[in-house]
Amino acid sequence: MFLDSHINEECCGCTACVNICPKNAIKMITDSHGFSIPAIDEDLCIHCDMCRNVCDFSKENSWSATLRAYGMHHKDKNILQSSRSGGAFYMLAETMIRNGGSVWGVAFDKSLNVVHIKVTSLDDLKRLQGSKYVQSELGNAFSQIRQDLIYNKAVMFSGTACQVAGLLRYLKKKKTDTTNLITVDIICQGVPSPKLFDDYKTYLETKYGKKLTAFNFRDSFRIGWKGHEESFLFEGEKKKHYSTQYANYYYHYMRKSCFHCQYAGLHRPADFTLGDFWGVNEKYPDFASSEGNSIMLVNSEKGLSFFDKAKINGDIIEVEVENCLQPRLKSSSQQPEGYDMFWTEYETKGSSYCIEKYGKATFKAKLIHLVKPILRKTRIKK
Ligand SMILES: Cc1cc2nc3c(=O)[nH]c(=O)nc-3n(C[C@H](O)[C@H](O)[C@H](O)COP(=O)(O)OP(=O)(O)OC[C@H]3O[C@@H](n4cnc5c(N)ncnc54)[C@H](O)[C@@H]3O)c2cc1C
Ligand code: SF4
Ligand code: SF4
Ligand code: SF4
Structure with a gap:
């Protein structure tokens, strides 16, 4: 259990322990990957163990089955x-x-x-x-x-x-x-990590020199509900920008x-x-x-x-x-190959480097995003 082991992967960040603590001794802090994890203030703690008892992530699944x-x-x-x-x-x-x-x-x-x-x-x-x-x-x-x-x-x-x-x-x-x-x-x-998303917003604002006012992680307008394309809008603009950069790299991290x-x-x-x-x-x-x-x-x-x-x-x-x-x-996602390498690069080479390296679309994906909007437009006109 995370509250004893302090191994980050044993905590999903649900905040139940923070809410249950009778002494307000637990706060959520941010780990090096940008995820929230609980931290106990030992000076306030009365060792009642309510936080440990409420934690579901460390227990066996006993929830009911789909009807x-x-x-x-x-x-x-x-x-x-x-x-x-x-x-x-x-x-x-x-x-x-x-x-x-x-x-x-x-x-x-x-x-x-x-x-x-x-x-x-x-x-x-x-x-x-x-x-x-x-x-x-x-x-x-x-x-x-x-x-x-x-x-x-x-x-x-x-x-x-x-x-x-x-x-x-x-x-x-x-x-x-x-x-x-x-x-x-x-x-x-x-x-995915809130820190990666924050860095991506900063990356876009720096690249375009404008302030972001809206973001859609999966805009189906051009490529339909099965596709994966993000869109965003800058202050004072009406025309949306489209990209797959965030989608390409966040899945793995x-x-x-x-x-x-x-x-x-x-x-x-x-x-x-x-x-x-x-x-x-x-x-x-x-x-x-x-x-x-x-x-x-x-x-x-x-x-x-x-x-x-x-x-x-x-x-x-x-x-x-x-x-x-x-x-x-059926089962949880598998940790992708290169996961730890990504975070090392993120820490040593910075976010922009990683966004450009890992956000690159494959040739096949580029083709799909070129052709799909045209096919969809033709279908809608018909
Ligand atoms: C991080 C993430 C991973 C997903 N992975 C899969 C997957 O592997 N397979 C699959 O079939 N579907 C997945 N989904 C769910 C799917 O994308 C839709 O959210 C879901 O089908 C609901 O769609 P909707 O049309 O009913 O409603 P919508 O209006 O599109 O969905 C809104 C609902 O999603 C919830 N929601 C949005 N963002 C988050 C978030 N960050 N955390 C918690 N809840 C959120 C909102 O509270 C609301 O309940 C995932 C969604 C998220 C956010
Ligand atoms: S996969 Fe989803 S439900 Fe499972 S621990 Fe992660 S965020 Fe929670
Ligand atoms: S043991 Fe009790 S007092 Fe201490 S952090 Fe947990 S819930 Fe709070
Ligand atoms: S209750 Fe467990 S899983 Fe939830 S935030 Fe606390 S330690 Fe993490």
């Missing part, structure tokens, strides 16, 4: 296009908001940091749409959620499975009634704990698990949408009854779980 699986795409084309996959998240979240509850999810703040925020209106819900390929900053989300639950308010929390597991274990240890809580996790191959992820399977902490429905065209061609498709796993009875309320806004098909077992529903 049912669905393919879906949102009925509203605008929502479908602004979502990463098929808009499953929006469908669940709008139901929560329309019923007077709040929704926690991942957004950009004003400085384009990736953070967890709470929203209570459909207007603000837009901020949570789309995948942000960076580990989010949770802040004091867990204790705020607990306060709302204590006052019998309905809450939805969405995040990675390790964040959901951390929240649930924290609430259980605090003996909080979770009847009014719905949890949503994403199929997850791992989270995720949090080390993600290579030992116990949630990469069908035993999940959340009521719902959402992901890209890879293979939908082959397995369910009559259902597949060219604009995006979600896979939704429902993992609890509470999830099934919430799904009954939410499904009205989606085109939905029940599917066999075996037909949607993508790699991250």
Whole structure:
């Protein structure tokens, strides 16, 4: 366990230990790769061990198994296009908001940091749409959620499975009634470092001499929902810039704990698990949408009854779980070759060097990004 061993890869950064500590003796600090890890102030610690008991990442997976699986795409084309996959998240979240509850999810703040925020209106819900390929900053989300639950308010929390597991274990240890809580996790191959993203933003601002005002990690406008192309906007400009530089290099440089992820399977902490429905065209061609498709796993009875309320806004098909077992529903990502070498270069040669070296697109990828927008434009015109 990280709190004893201090081996960074044994901590996923869920913040449960920080929230549970009765003496506020734990703070999240940043490690040399830019990830948050807990640090105990020994002067304040009373050795109650609550932090060790709440830590789910060091325990065996005892979460329940998936009950049912669905393919879906949102009925509203605008929502479908602004979502990463098929808009499953929006469908669940709008139901929560329309019923007077709040929704926690991942957004950009004003400085384009990736953070967890709470929203209570459909207007603000837009901020949570789309995948942000960076580990989010949770802040004091867990204790705020607990306060709302204590006052019998309905809450939805969405995040990675390790964040959901951390929240649930924290609430259980605090003996909080979770009847009014719905949890949503994403199929997850791992989270990249906030420091790499910060350095990439600085790199772009220096290169173009302008201030970034918006960033989209996966813009489907030119190449469709299956592609991977980022877009960004500078102050005073209306025309987006497109690139694959961040996408090319970030995949390989995720949090080390993600290579030992116990949630990469069908035993999940959340009521719902959402992901890209890879293979939908082959397995369910009559259902597949060219604009995006979600896979939704429902993992609890509470999830099934919430799904009954939410499904009205989606085109939905029940599917066999075996037909949607993508790699991250079988096992965790593998640490890529050269991982440690990358970080050594990052420390010795600097971020710009690494962005240019590792962000280079292969010839095949360049070709795809040249041809796909033209094909897509032609298809849309038809
Ligand atoms: C880091 C990361 C890795 C992923 N890996 C895979 C994968 O291997 N296979 C796969 O099928 N799908 C993966 N996904 C999930 C997928 O990209 C979509 O997020 C998911 O299908 C939901 O899409 P949607 O259309 O329902 O909703 P959208 O509106 O596109 O998704 C928004 C949801 O994603 C959450 N979210 C966004 N960024 C983060 C973040 N940094 N941390 C936690 N939650 C976040 C929001 O809180 C919200 O719940 C990953 C997502 C992220 C963020
Ligand atoms: S042992 Fe108790 S007091 Fe000490 S850091 Fe952990 S939770 Fe806080
Ligand atoms: S509770 Fe979460 S943040 Fe704390 S040590 Fe365990 S995994 Fe890390
Ligand atoms: S891969 Fe696992 S440990 Fe890493 S962020 Fe995703 S759920 Fe958490």
